[in-house]
Amino acid sequence: MFSGAQISLYPMADDFVRIILGSLSALDPYRSRFRIETDDLSTLLVGPPEELFPAMRDLHVAASRNNIHCVLHATVSRGCPGEPDDPICTPIEGREHGAPLATRIDAALAAAQGAPVLNQNVAAQLSLYPLGAGHHMDEIYGCIDFLKRSGVFGKSKNFCTTLRGDAGPVFATLGEAFLRFGSPEGHLALDLTVSANSPTAI
Known part of the structure; x- marks a missing residue:
């Protein structure tokens, strides 16, 4: 299964170039399992779907060190029918997509509870788009129940749901939303914005 993310970082600091380029080293532990391409707009990650959110978490936490206000925006996708098969693209492992929605919600809650605490608070908003699924609203409502x-x-907002807390549990919750909902063979997209150290946080 083809899975990946286009990620852009926006540090609100004069030395944003150093922050962005320096934070990319946080992706080094993932380079053997991912295809990683950086250009002037974003960084592409393609690889195991269960490792996408830990990689994004580590990148964002690295860029947010020293109380820097930093925003990460990502478009995350799995099962895109327009993408070629690739040896680095793997199916989701250890996930029972054929299970009833309530069972998947319970499994997602259990998995997210084991997340590490990283002592970096973040706020996130996400929108989940299960494409081509006959019961896509059931999957969306199930995901919202999990969140x-x-x-x-x-809180719930127009067109999205917000999360707040430590980066470890927040990114783990985002990862479970991406992995547990939507058709296992279908195309699913997730639009994500994560902010750390905002001066206007409420």
């Missing part, structure tokens, strides 16, 4: 019970739920 509300996750322990990092912020």
Whole structure:
């Protein structure tokens, strides 16, 4: 299964070039398992779907060190029918997509509870798009139910849901939303914005 993310970082600091380029070293532990391409707009990650959110977490936490206000925006996708098969693209492992929605919600909650605490608070908003699924609204509502019970739920907004808390549990919750909902063979996209150290946080 083809899975990946286009990621852009926006540090609100005069030395943003150093911050962006320096934070890319946080992706070094993933380079043997990912195809990683950086250009003037974004960084592409293609690889195992279960490792996408840990990689994005580490990148964002690295860029947010020293109380820097930094925003990460990502478009995340799995199962895109327009992409070629690639040896680095792998199916989702250890996930029972054929299970009832309630069972998947419980499994997602259990998996997210084991997330490490990284002592970096973040706020995130996400929109989930299960494409080509006959019961896509059931999957979306199931995901929202999971997010509300996750322990990092912020609030529902027009077109998205917000999360707040430590980066470890927040990114783990985002990863479970990406992995557990939508058709296992279908195309799923997720639009994501994560902010750390905002001077206007509420």
